[in-house]
Amino acid sequence: MPAVVNDVRGVLLDIEGTTTPMDFVHTTLFNYAKENVGHFLKEYALRKDILKIVDDLSKMYLSDASVSSDCPGWDGSSTDKKLESAARYCIWLIDRDSKASALKELEGYIWREGYSSGDLRGSVYEDVPGALKKWKDSGKKIYIFSSGSVLSQKLLFGTTEYGDMTRYIEGYFDTSVGKKADRRSYETISDASGIPAHNFLFLSDAPAEINAAVSARFSGILVSRETGSSNAGYSKNTISNFTEIILP
Numbered sequence: 001m002p003a004v005v006n007d008v009r010g011v012l013l014d015i016e017g018t019t020t021p022m023d024f025v026h027t028t029l030f031n032y033a034k035e036n037v038g039h040f041l042k043e044y045a046l047r048k049d050i051l052k053i054v055d056d057l058s059k060m061y062l063s064d065a066s067v068s069s070d071c072p073g074w075d076g077s078s079t080d081k082k083l084e085s086a087a088r089y090c091i092w093l094i095d096r097d098s099k100a101s102a103l104k105e106l107e108g109y110i111w112r113e114g115y116s117s118g119d120l121r122g123s124v125y126e127d128v129p130g131a132l133k134k135w136k137d138s139g140k141k142i143y144i145f146s147s148g149s150v151l152s153q154k155l156l157f158g159t160t161e162y163g164d165m166t167r168y169i170e171g172y173f174d175t176s177v178g179k180k181a182d183r184r185s186y187e188t189i190s191d192a193s194g195i196p197a198h199n200f201l202f203l204s205d206a207p208a209e210i211n212a213a214v215s216a217r218f219s220g221i222l223v224s225r226e227t228g229s230s231n232a233g234y235s236k237n238t239i240s241n242f243t244e245i246i247l248p
């Protein structure tokens with residue numbers, strides 16, 4: 001069903017399940033991070049930002065290990081053992097779809113290596129490039145809001161099979177502005193971009209995120225691309241791809 005939304009100046013996009021197949025994030029990217037985290041940590045162990053991440057992970061580990069019996073062990077008896085423990089713990093976190101900032105930052109660095117070596121390439125649904133171009137050409141500003149780090153968002157859109165799509169995108173937000181199902185995150189994004197909430201359209205495959213954006217006075221459209229996506233009970237504005245969106 002076509003969805004017409006008036007007075008839109010900014011379009012805010014979720015990535016997973018909205019611009020990009022779930023499988024790309026959950027299989028391709030997550031597997032790449034799991035396969036490479038061990039040697040990445042060893043190779044860059046002396047880098048200040050990596051030291052900080054390992055330190056953050058070791059603190060997070062203590063609280064996870066105290067409540068989760070399946071949490072892998074941690075051996076801090078030598079630098080090598082500590083890095084191996086951090087890598088094991090990261091794999092455990094990835095398997096739980098953790099959104100922890102230290103993990104997301106580390107994943108961003110690992111993926112950057114993969115994208116620049118050509119092992120990884122960003123993936124978007126085929127209707128996405130045309131829609132973004134059309135919206136940008138008509139003066140709309142396009143933003144991304146995803147739980148992946150800003151770095152990994154830029155890498156994804158910079159390396160798609162349709163070329164470098166970052167030229168369509170005005171700005172990027174990750175969970176440093178807040179959770180995706182929290183109304184305040186959308187208020188922060190509206191303030192940061194200078195576009196009033198009522199002139200923003202948010203597109204996502206997650207009803208809880210749409211509801212949060214709508215309660216911040218954004219317009220919201222649910223993107224239901226894949227069968228079995230979690231939109232049960234959501235009957236308001238729903239589309240199956242971006243060509244159904246009309247922004248006069």
Ligand SMILES: [Mg+2]
Binds near residue numbers: 015016017204205
């Ligand atoms: Mg999503």
